[in-house]
Amino acid sequence: MEAVKTQDIGVNDLPWKIEYHAERCTMCGSCVAGCTFKAIKVEVQKKSMTHSEGSVPTPVHTHIAIPVIKQVASLTDFCRGCGMCEKVCPNNAIHPVRNPDSRKTLLSRDAGPIKRGGRTNLNAQRTLDSIIVGRISQMTDPSLDSARHTFDIRSPFGRVLSSKELPFEVVDGKLVQKGKTPPVQFIYPLIFSDMSIGALSTRAWEAVALAVGYLNEKCNIPIRMSSGEGGMPGNLLKSDYLKYFIIQIASGHFGWNRIIKAIPHMVTDPAGILIKIGQGAKPGDGGLLPSAKVAEHIQAIRGVPKATLSSPPNHQGLYSIEESVQKMHLSMNAAFGFRVPVAIKCAASSTSVSVYNNLLRDPYKICGGFFIDGIQGGTGAANEVSLDHTGHPVVSKIRDCYLAAVNQGLQGQIPLYGGGGIGMTGNAAADAFKMMCLGANGVFVGKILIQLLGCVGNEQGRCNACNTGKCPTGICTQDPRLVKRLDIDKGAQKIVDYVLAFDSELKKLMAPIGNSSLPIGRSDALVTTDKAISDKLGIQYAC
Amino acid sequence: MCRIGSIKSKKPIPPSMALRLMLPQQEGHDNSGFAMVMQDLYGIFSAHKDKPLLSMACTQKGSRLVEDYMDAHNFSPVMELIPVPNKKPNLDIKAMPYYIFRVYDYPEDMTFQSEKQKEDLLLDTRLAIRKILSESGQGYVYSFWPDVLTLKEIGDPRDIATYFRLWEDDGTLTAKSIVAQCRQNTNYDIVRYAAHPFFLQGYTLCANGENTFYTKNKEFQKSLHRGYIGFESDSQCFLNTLHYVHHELKWPLPYYKHVITPLPFEEMEEREDKDVLTAIRESLAHLEINGPNTIIGVLPDGDMITCCDSKKLRPVVVGKDENMVVISSEVCGINEILPDRDETKDIYPNEREIVVIDGDLEVKRWKQ
Numbered sequence: 001m002e003a004v005k006t007q008d009i010g011v012n013d014l015p016w017k018i019e020y021h022a023e024r025c026t027m028c029g030s031c032v033a034g035c036t037f038k039a040i041k042v043e044v045q046k047k048s049m050t051h052s053e054g055s056v057p058t059p060v061h062t063h064i065a066i067p068v069i070k071q072v073a074s075l076t077d078f079c080r081g082c083g084m085c086e087k088v089c090p091n092n093a094i095h096p097v098r099n100p101d102s103r104k105t106l107l108s109r110d111a112g113p114i115k116r117g118g119r120t121n122l123n124a125q126r127t128l129d130s131i132i133v134g135r136i137s138q139m140t141d142p143s144l145d146s147a148r149h150t151f152d153i154r155s156p157f158g159r160v161l162s163s164k165e166l167p168f169e170v171v172d173g174k175l176v177q178k179g180k181t182p183p184v185q186f187i188y189p190l191i192f193s194d195m196s197i198g199a200l201s202t203r204a205w206e207a208v209a210l211a212v213g214y215l216n217e218k219c220n221i222p223i224r225m226s227s228g229e230g231g232m233p234g235n236l237l238k239s240d241y242l243k244y245f246i247i248q249i250a251s252g253h254f255g256w257n258r259i260i261k262a263i264p265h266m267v268t269d270p271a272g273i274l275i276k277i278g279q280g281a282k283p284g285d286g287g288l289l290p291s292a293k294v295a296e297h298i299q300a301i302r303g304v305p306k307a308t309l310s311s312p313p314n315h316q317g318l319y320s321i322e323e324s325v326q327k328m329h330l331s332m333n334a335a336f337g338f339r340v341p342v343a344i345k346c347a348a349s350s351t352s353v354s355v356y357n358n359l360l361r362d363p364y365k366i367c368g369g370f371f372i373d374g375i376q377g378g379t380g381a382a383n384e385v386s387l388d389h390t391g392h393p394v395v396s397k398i399r400d401c402y403l404a405a406v407n408q409g410l411q412g413q414i415p416l417y418g419g420g421g422i423g424m425t426g427n428a429a430a431d432a433f434k435m436m437c438l439g440a441n442g443v444f445v446g447k448i449l450i451q452l453l454g455c456v457g458n459e460q461g462r463c464n465a466c467n468t469g470k471c472p473t474g475i476c477t478q479d480p481r482l483v484k485r486l487d488i489d490k491g492a493q494k495i496v497d498y499v500l501a502f503d504s505e506l507k508k509l510m511a512p513i514g515n516s517s518l519p520i521g522r523s524d525a526l527v528t529t530d531k532a533i534s535d536k537l538g539i540q541y542a543c
Numbered sequence: 544m545c546r547i548g549s550i551k552s553k554k555p556i557p558p559s560m561a562l563r564l565m566l567p568q569q570e571g572h573d574n575s576g577f578a579m580v581m582q583d584l585y586g587i588f589s590a591h592k593d594k595p596l597l598s599m600a601c602t603q604k605g606s607r608l609v610e611d612y613m614d615a616h617n618f619s620p621v622m623e624l625i626p627v628p629n630k631k632p633n634l635d636i637k638a639m640p641y642y643i644f645r646v647y648d649y650p651e652d653m654t655f656q657s658e659k660q661k662e663d664l665l666l667d668t669r670l671a672i673r674k675i676l677s678e679s680g681q682g683y684v685y686s687f688w689p690d691v692l693t694l695k696e697i698g699d700p701r702d703i704a705t706y707f708r709l710w711e712d713d714g715t716l717t718a719k720s721i722v723a724q725c726r727q728n729t730n731y732d733i734v735r736y737a738a739h740p741f742f743l744q745g746y747t748l749c750a751n752g753e754n755t756f757y758t759k760n761k762e763f764q765k766s767l768h769r770g771y772i773g774f775e776s777d778s779q780c781f782l783n784t785l786h787y788v789h790h791e792l793k794w795p796l797p798y799y800k801h802v803i804t805p806l807p808f809e810e811m812e813e814r815e816d817k818d819v820l821t822a823i824r825e826s827l828a829h830l831e832i833n834g835p836n837t838i839i840g841v842l843p844d845g846d847m848i849t850c851c852d853s854k855k856l857r858p859v860v861v862g863k864d865e866n867m868v869v870i871s872s873e874v875c876g877i878n879e880i881l882p883d884r885d886e887t888k889d890i891y892p893n894e895r896e897i898v899v900i901d902g903d904l905e906v907k908r909w910k911q
Contacts, residue, residue, distance in 0.1 A: 137753075137755070140753045141752060141753035141755060141834045141835050141856070142835060142856060144854075149854070150807065152807045152808055154808050156825050156828070158825075160825040160826055160828075161822075161825075161826055162826060163787075163792055163823075163826040163827050164791075164792065165826075166822050166823075166826055168794070168819065168822075170793070170794070170795060173795045173797075174795065174816070175794060175795070175798060175816075175819045175823075176819070177818050177819050177822065181822055184821070184822075184825050186808055186821070406762045406763075406766075407766075408766065409763065409765070409766025409767065411762065411763060411829060412825075412826075412828050412829055513755065514753075514755045514833070514834055514835075515755055515756075515833045515834075516833060516853075516854070517805075517831055517833050519756075519759075519833075520759070520828065521758070521759045521762065521829065522755075522756065522758055522759055523758060524757070524758040
């Protein structure tokens with residue numbers, strides 16, 4: 001008899017339980033080898049059996065010892081529900097099952113705040129799903145044909161001047177530009193968001209970059225990708241493909257030593273610079289790259305020792321928007337000869353409108369984009385309390401900022417890009433379209449890209465182990481053994497295919513409202529089945 | 544759908560000519576009103592071309608309110624036309640009690656002021672009168688500008704013409720330029736201000752079709768100029784944009800087309816002037832139109848223009864003889880008033896051009 005020890009950790013205290021069918025198991029060991037979290041182990045199980053073979057009871061008592069797969073009852077090596085065991089098992093003998101009785105989040109805190117990666121597991125509400133494209137061209141004006149008509153799907157990235165500020169002169173009946181204007185690029189309204197080399201494996205980052213190259217070079221889709229805070233490969237910095245990349249600078253300045261050294265050797269300008277102030281998944285926190293992921297090549301790119309890399313929550317020596325504009329924006333503009341748009345990314349916040357107003361009124365006309373990142377954004381590593389309990393939904397915030405600009409007649413001057421949960425349900429085109437009707441010039445996506453590469457994480461607590469260095473899909477790890485699980489070409493192809501579908505779907509949404517240009521701010525095209533959303537966003541209520 | 548039309552003539556023509564242009568174009572139930580802007584006036588107004596002419600429809604009380612305002616602001620009346628209507632029974636018209644077309648002298652202190660100051664005064668005066676009449680619910684003011692007369696009413700265009708005795712062609716009202724349209728708004732509330740042509744500081748415009756970027760246009764225009772108000776019709780946005788590009792920014796007319804229907808990015812990229820075109824597209828993205836529309840306009844110098852949307856979803860045709868150029872949604876209207884013209888010279892403007900008719904009736908086609 002065993003004594004009951006109620007305070008011991010049991011598998012029923014964990015978020016996932018392994019369902020194992022010993023009778024189907026071939027003992028191949030693939031599941032144990034494939035589990036990066038060491039959540040299952042091979043154990044020898046003692047069995048005692050009594051059987052009788054004769055016509056009258058002749059009980060024989062035997063003891064056998066058989067090998068089985070057993071879940072580890074541990075708060076550190078626990079099952080994340082990634083399902084790699086199930087994927088690898090040839091006989092369907094094992095799979096994880098969600099445990100509604102989990103006590104993990106309660107019990108784990110005695111080792112300090114819980115850290116994990118991924119996304120919020122709490123605030124995954126879907127405002128965008130209550131919004132419908134409800135203004136359909138029917139008789140008053142014709143719908144377009146998404147397959148036959150041509151569509152002009154481009155958005156500005158860069159500081160746009162008001163028409164009265166354009167340095168035009170009339171010469172022989174034609175307008176001629178006499179002065180310089182801030183750099184503006186027209187790009188595809190879907191930006192691949194900033195996931196660093198470090199947060200991602202080099203192979204995952206390369207797969208995304210490969211997709212960007214292919215989409216630009218072969219598909220005529222001018223998509224741009226932000227590097228994330230962590231530098232870029234030297235060869236890429238010195239290549240012509242740099243023009244497709246937005247280089248990010250965040251408070252840790254990781255990777256910038258190498259970038260600055262590469263500037264004299266650059267053969268083209270980058271697409272832009274993105275100053276990261278904050279991100280939606282963990283607003284108020286800085287960047288965090290746990291030492292488990294700081295492999296040798298990461299140390300080389302970032303120029304750091306092997307240690308946990310924390311970017312501070314704010315840019316050092318900076319205490320106001322005005323100062324940020326005057327120093328950070330100006331210096332980044334100057335570094336690239338005022339030829340490259342410099343934009344800023346902030347976590348969505350109840351103060352976003354104030355920030356946007358302030359940027360709109362900057363006399364230098366130097367902020368080339370305002371990226372707002374909502375609470376449903378992802379991250380490589382954060383405190384769980386940040387992921388679930390801090391942040392702001394992005395939909396109403398984009399709308400608030402757009403309408404604030406409308407009230408001043410400044411709409412469009414600093415392009416708005418929204419992210420954080422775009423494509424959460426798989427349909428990024430519908431999300432992007434609705435965001436644009438509400439005032440965004442475009443959207444940025446991150447999680448969906450790694451999901452296309454093979455990430456199995458979701459908002460219901462599956463996996464979300466991006467911080468551990470044990471990513472089972474080889475995407476968010478630097479372990480050379482694990483990163484080989486990712487097929488770069490196949491991953492890039494998935495992303496390309498997705499974006500091509502996105503493009504078709506965007507046209508499918510533009511066609512019925514009769515528009516061949518992007519309907520930025522066309523809130524009249526939307527209706528909502530939720531009265532509260534109707535009131536908040538100023539769009540028609542329908543039921 | 545609205546059919547729209549205009550006539551520019553070497554000789555003064557009566558409004559009945561515009562009605563004859565418009566009526567054959569009627570389809571089904573769409574002749575629900577009549578509106579026209581006459582410019583370069585002859586007849587009883589020919590001696591007062593340099594003085595502002597107020598066009599309004601109001602009650603007796605409204606008339607008094609306006610007289611008080613004009614008095615208080617030192618405008619002195621010079622002459623007026625108050626049509627005596629033909630109140631034949633069974634006319635389909637929702638008439639207002641009074642229609643007043645009154646010529647004023649500028650206040651004395653304006654004598655040595657610049658043209659711009661005079662223009663601003665006329666606009667501000669019209670806006671003030673509009674406010675007075677709207678707030679009191681006593682009427683509507685359509686234009687207040689030298690040599691410009693506006694008439695708008697709800698009902699059957701034939702009956703409206705009978706009511707105002709426009710079929711009589713007695714020479715009282717004639718002009719060398721008329722822009723007209725025969726429909727009240729059948730999609731939204733019927734509001735007199737929603738009937739085009741619209742007029743603003745020398746610019747006249749009517750447009751048909753649906754402005755699918757109405758919300759964007761409106762939200763942007765509201766902060767561009769004090770004269771951009773009302774928005775009872777989505778077509779007003781086309782006038783505001785014309786006024787903004789040509790009058791406020793002082794850009795040459797072809798850029799109006801670049802603003803409302805910008806070239807696709809790929810085509811822009813191939814152009815020598817891509818920097819200018821791109822900058823325009825960036826800065827005035829909210830003035831783009833992207834639905835099915837045809838526009839007919841008149842500029843302050845009297846030039847008449849027409850253009851259509853970038854997919855040519857709403858067509859327009861220009862016909863002419865030696866004395867007259869006619870622009871019309873449908874060719875049947877032109878056939879009615881210019882039956883003997885050379886039809887082979889009719890122009891069906893394409894989606895990338897503006898057609899401009901100058902004072903000598905020379906027709907120019909500007910490719911975008």
